[in-house]
Amino acid sequence: MANGLLLVGCGKMGGAMLDGWLARGTDPRTVVIVEPAEAAQTALKAKGVTVVSAADDVPDGFAPDCVILAVKPQMMADVAPAYARFRSPETQFLSIAAGTTIGFFEGALGGDAAIVRTMPNTPAAVGKGMMVACPNPNVTKAMKVRAGELLAAVGEVAWVEDESQMDAVTAVSGSGPAYVFHMIECLAAAGEAAGLPAALSAKLALQTVYGAGCLARDADEGPAQLRVNVTSPGGTTEAALKVLMAEGGLKPLMEKAVLAARDRGRELGG
Template identity: 45%
Template structure:
């Protein structure tokens, strides 16, 4: 990665994972600053990554070419309005806060700001995340590349042509890890009810989930074909799959993602006021 100066406003888990990813890619510690109100977290970030950390947001952004807004959505308006008078030049603003639209950020930070809105997910903490990115009209080609490099430090970064698709990204990948955790939880419980020790059922389920995900990522065919290949006619897998489908599995998944996307849109409207 090139060596832009980056400031993080908020240094919680997601910001820390981004900082760690950037440092692992070779970005110098003195190119990164962060502001964080929690003294214990400031000390932890400074010790782990060797960067300069402050309690003052305005101090952190001085000279920054990229400013990453990594605070809770509920305080974003207050943080942005307080930060606006300290902005100078044309820094790239990257928001990783759920439910905050570009229009809201422009309203709070000032018009004509270059803003990229992102929706990462929690596997970014292991640098196995995926993020949907949307850039407003003020973002240059070079700034788009900077934003992509930033989010690629913790996983896959995919561009969206329309901002409203952020709600779909939230439903599929932003909230998605919890869906898989729920399935892991249910399979572990079912395995235990079938007579397996709970620890054994958990290990079997977790390794199966990991192996299936790796197969799907590495395969040159889609998940439907992979499923067909491991489903023998009149076999055990077919019995389970037919039971899932008889219970309306696909329809239930669609309804769940629709609900998540709708809630994402509702939060954006509420938090943007």
Template identity: 50%
Template sequence: MSSQLPQSLVLVGAGKMGGAMLEGWVKLGLEGHRITLIDPHIGEAMSALAAEKGMNVNPAKPAPAEVVVLATKPQMLDTAAPSVQALIGPGTLLISVLAGKTLGDLGQRLPNAGAMVRAMPNLPASVGRGITAAAAGPGVSAAQRAMADQLLAGVGKVEWLESEGLIDAVTAVSGSGPAYVFHLVECMAAAGAAVGLPADLAERLARATVEGAGELLFQSDLSPATLRQNVTSPGGTTAAALAVLMAEQDGMPPLLRRAVAAAKKRAEELAG
């Protein structure tokens, strides 16, 4: 096992995101006996994984751990805080993936936590293709940051932020972003039906096109702009469509700027 993986880890909350992270850590080589799960409503899949790997589930008196990962619903923080406090020792690293809960919020509710990382993963983490933005508090050592980086990389790529203040903007781009892409598929399918395709065929074509374009982006070192240019022949069909989509007044650029700005504003409101 890599020296950057913790000797002991407690995961508080094994729902969709916590469960995805747990599966990623198992693939990284984190041994089950080093993992404790705390979730009063743990699902069947996570229970089965825990039993298979020999994890400790909902112990009566869990010991402080090298790493505590907080993955409950944000509104449960106040309720969970007293039990989480008991898990935090002098050298514990706390990693929070709670949306809208700042390092200041965590510090107020968990005063034992001297080293904290706030992370914002997104939905594709559930298939190991997420992108997580992370901000480290002032008490995080270089070794703890490296450990957090490896744990977060278990579900995809990791970007470290210079300032926690960028988290709301991250939320607006990558946190909410998968929904934008799913809606793009919906719109492409509806547009295909509008020009005469059977609706089910239009949806299959739109879905496969976005899946393939995403994979091409994943595998290519070329910029999105270069990939777009490579598939656009002057005077061709793609160029005709892009003239509409790229219009500065009513095309995708101003539309997405407004959408991302609205999401960022709402993230700021939710963070209080």
């Protein structure tokens, strides 16, 4: 019976997932990590997990129910094939490498491998990520439940069955944090232009975006109604929204940005 987790790569995303699993009660003795960076190995071993430097060093007899591939996409062609030996009817492969297709993994690991392709985003590093997953036909219902549990350790989880949607997912949630960071930059710069000290304007912009996100996340009402709620007729917010919601304003600009990201994702995916 397959048992345990094999985490391949333990950088920021892999490390965040590991911390989430351990915080949720995963027995560290059931976790093996492949991490070649010696500087990271000591700290990982202190968590009680087994750490090795390469696939060939994984202890004999270790049969993971999930192999999590968390190396950079450009390294995956060199790394993934070494883990084909763990393929079994009870083992699934969970990839968090952006843009790397299920077809690639089927070629590297075998066509009968159970593969879940995921698109994480950087807020997963603080447990607030958005993880979207797509399974191949070899993934069983039980495997999907298991994968969902593992991903939920670092944020919210959603599933798509059509892999072609993953480029749009990447454009919205994968790249999305950068859009929000840029909005914070722009809002802070606008505050400066309006006469505020730089440090104060930066703090106002950051906390406002953070607070508004928390409110939108927890409120019973949707974002459109929340916008209406804070917009007094003839007031300051309405004056600003007339600019942002004008023809050529934020909505068409955001659509253009997301489509550009989606199309670039398709190009990179071949």
